[in-house]
Each structure stands twice: as C-alpha cells, then as structure tokens.
Amino acid sequence: MIRIAVFPGSFDPITMGHVDIVNRGLKIFDRIIIGIGNNAEKKYMFPLEKREAWLKKTFNHEARVEVKTYNGLTVDFCKKMNSAFILRGLRNAADFEFEKAIAHMNSGIAPEIESIFVLSELKYGALSSSIIRDIIRNGGNASQFLPDAVQPDTL
Numbered sequence: 009m010i011r012i013a014v015f016p017g018s019f020d021p022i023t024m025g026h027v028d029i030v031n032r033g034l035k036i037f038d039r040i041i042i043g044i045g046n047n048a049e050k051k052y053m054f055p056l057e058k059r060e061a062w063l064k065k066t067f068n069h070e071a072r073v074e075v076k077t078y079n080g081l082t083v084d085f086c087k088k089m090n091s092a093f094i095l096r097g098l099r100n101a102a103d104f105e106f107e108k109a110i111a112h113m114n115s116g117i118a119p120e121i122e123s124i125f126v127l128s129e130l131k132y133g134a135l136s137s138s139i140i141r142d143i144i145r146n147g148g149n150a151s152q153f154l155p156d157a158v159q160p161d162t163l
C-alpha cells in the first residue's frame with residue numbers, strides 16, 4: 009500500500025522550516041501532498057497563486073511531492089486525495105498544545121485519518137512564517153530562512 013500524507017498549511021510564505029518537514033516526511037511516506045488551505049476568513053500577506061508557485065518551484069525536482077490548494081476541512085481534502093495521514097511540524101511545546109487540539113478534533117470527525125508529527129531541525133525551531141512576514145514588512149532580508157524560489161525579487 010502506498011502511504012500518502014497531506015501536509016496542510018498556509019505557507020505564507022514557505023520557509024526552510026516547511027522544507028525541512030517535507031524532507032523528513034519523505035523518509036516516512038511514499039508521497040506528500042502539500043495542501044495550501046484557502047480560508048476565506050484568514051488574511052494572507054501573499055496571494056494564493058504566489059504561495060503555490062513558490063511551493064511548486066521549491067519541490068519541482070521531487071516527483072513524490074505534489075502541491076494543491078483546498079477549501080474546507082483538511083480531513084475532507086485528505087479523503088479526496090486518498091490520504092490516511094496528516095503531516096504536521098512541531099517546533100516547541102506551544103505548537104504541541106495547538107496541534108494536539110486540532111488532531112483530537114480531526115480524529116473525532118475522521119478517525120480513519122492519523123496525524124503524524126515531525127520535530128523541526130534545531131536550527132529551524134524558532135522560524136515561523138509570521139516572523140518572516142515581519143522581517144519583510146520592515147524591509148529586512150529574510151533570504152537565509154527561505155528556499156531559493158522565494159528570494160527578494162519574487163516577494
């Protein structure tokens with residue numbers, strides 16, 4: 009049986025932390041579908057098309073990674089993709105508490121889908137898209153934390 013995981017997130021923008029989680033996930037799963045959740049209530053810094061293009065460019069060399077966008081519940085997207093797993097990254101205890109609540113709710117509504125957590129590499133443990141957005145908004149250079157596809161001229 010092929011193991012397919014969905015890695016859901018906003019990726020606003022994708023960071024080296026996300027890349028690290030996908031690379032670790034590829035050791036566990038045969039295929040990873042990166043799902044960019046499109047939530048009408050949420051305000052994003054970067055348009056969906058840009059976030060999607062950055063992800064696609066970052067993983068275009070990796071045939072086992074696909075990038076898709078979705079609306080609605082992550083578990084419904086998993087079912088549509090024939091994925092029995094949700095992959096999420098953990099940086100710290102706050103992430104754990106947050107992710108635990110989501111995973112419990114998800115297993116309540118879709119018990120057949122398992123959430124799998126992968127710890128971030130130590131050097132990416134303090135990295136988040138929100139800090140990157142702050143750096144960019146204030147004119148700083150965040151390129152060391154971003155994959156090549158998201159360099160300053162693409163922002």
Ligand code: ADP
Nearest residue numbers: 016017018019025026096097098128132135136
């Ligand atoms: P969301 O809005 O769903 O939290 P994000 O794009 O912020 O979406 O994050 C998607 C996933 O990537 C989450 O599981 C998050 O914990 C994980 N993640 C984000 N940054 C890092 C990082 N630096 N190291 C490990 N995991 C990370």
